[in-house]
Amino acid sequence: MPEGHTIHRLARKHREVLAGQTVATASPQGRFSTGARRLDGQTLEAVDAHGKHLFYRWGRGETLHVHLGLFGRFRLHRSQPPPDPTPNTRFTMTGDEVAVYLAGPTVCELVDPAEEAAILRRLGPDPLRAGSGAVKLAQFTANLSRRRIPIGAALLDQRVIAGLGNIYRAEVLFRTGIDAQLPANRLSADAASRLWTESATLLRQGRRDGRIITVDPADVGARRRRDLDRTERLYVYKRTGEPCRRCGTPVSMTEMANRSIWWCSSCQPKGAGS
DNA sequence: GGGTGATGCTGAG
DNA sequence: TCAGCCTCACCCC
Numbered sequence: 667m668p669e670g671h672t673i674h675r676l677a678r679k680h681r682e683v684l685a686g687q688t689v690a691t692a693s694p695q696g697r698f699s700t701g702a703r704r705l706d707g708q709t710l711e712a713v714d715a716h717g718k719h720l721f722y723r724w725g726r727g728e729t730l731h732v733h734l735g736l737f738g739r740f741r742l743h744r745s746q747p748p749p750d751p752t753p754n755t756r757f758t759m760t761g762d763e764v765a766v767y768l769a770g771p772t773v774c775e776l777v778d779p780a781e782e783a784a785i786l787r788r789l790g791p792d793p794l795r796a797g798s799g800a801v802k803l804a805q806f807t808a809n810l811s812r813r814r815i816p817i818g819a820a821l822l823d824q825r826v827i828a829g830l831g832n833i834y835r836a837e838v839l840f841r842t843g844i845d846a847q848l849p850a851n852r853l854s855a856d857a858a859s860r861l862w863t864e865s866a867t868l869l870r871q872g873r874r875d876g877r878i879i880t881v882d883p884a885d886v887g888a889r890r891r892r893d894l895d896r897t898e899r900l901y902v903y904k905r906t907g908e909p910c911r912r913c914g915t916p917v918s919m920t921e922m923a924n925r926s927i928w929w930c931s932s933c934q935p936k937g938a939g940s
Numbered sequence: 941g942g943g944t945g946a947t948g949c950t951g952a953g
Numbered sequence: 954t955c956a957g958c959c960t961c962a963c964c965c966c
Contacts (some may be wrong), residue, residue, distance in 0.1 A: 668947060668948080669948095672947080718949095720947075733948080733949085733959095734947095734948080734959095735948045735949065735950050735958085735959065736946060736947075736948045736949080736958095736959075736960090737946075737950090737958090737959050737960045737961075738959075738960080739949085739960075739961080752960095752961095754959090754961090756959095769959090769960060769961085770959050770960040771959075771960095772948065772949065772958075772959065773949095812946090822948090824948095824949090831947045831948075831966065832946090832947055832948085833947050834947085878947080880947090903947090924949095924954080924955080929957080
């Protein structure tokens with residue numbers, strides 16, 4: 667579930683259904699009991715997303731920091747009364763009309779301003795946050811220039827760019843025709859700029875659609891994005907050995923930064939992007 | 941019912 | 954570099 671587009675979507679959704687309300691909070695699992703007791707009955711004032719991190723701002727000045735990690739998941743229930751949370755539910759927020767349940771997060775903690783600032787300092791520019799695109803592109807380019815690791819690994823490093831995950835890194839490199847093995851500091855300014863723009867475009871579409879679709883419909887003989895079926899939405903991710911949608915070359919797979927990465931050796935030839 | 945993998949990240953070595 | 958952590962859906966028996 668959770669690459670940056672999902673996180674920003676959650677922030678918007680939770681703001682929409684809970685902000686301005688007095689919220690009842692609890693930790694059925696018990697691992698966040700102290701925090702849940704502190705927040706219980708407070709007004710949720712705002713919800714911010716930065717990369718893959720969520721910040722919930724409460725009436726008495728407290729901030730809840732949530733990071734879903736690989737397994738974390740929010741569920742939103744509109745039924746009255748909401749269903750009983752499962753025993754593993756870390757945290758629940760119940761407002762006037764909805765209940766939001768959180769299970770399996772890597773992080774669910776209260777943070778003070780200094781701690782929050784430290785988290786943000788570790789994050790690179792987030793294409794989905796407001797702010798000057800030119801400034802963020804310059805930061806991204808500078809971050810790349812300082813790293814000798816392959817660009818495929820750099821894109822997963824949240825200090826370089828915040829919000830991309832394993833699906834987007836493979837798809838963005840395919841769409842820009844860049845060799846995933848190319849050292850980040852050897853990328854041309856033009857290639858870096860295309861990577862940034864492509865990342866921003868795909869993340870924005872993902873936030874809008876609620877799913878990751880990177881394929882141009884014409885490449886699979888469809889007219890509209892919405893006509894793509896489940897198996898046609900991505901170019902290379904998890905398509906080992908299947909024909910490239912543009913040139914027919916079998917898609918390759920290898921490990922990079924501890925995760926599998928997929929690419930097309932014809933559309934992303936060795937050295938492309940330098 | 942058991943085994944496994946997953947869109948993430950950290951900390952020990 | 955690699956094990957470890959978190960939960961759940963899905964697959965296979």
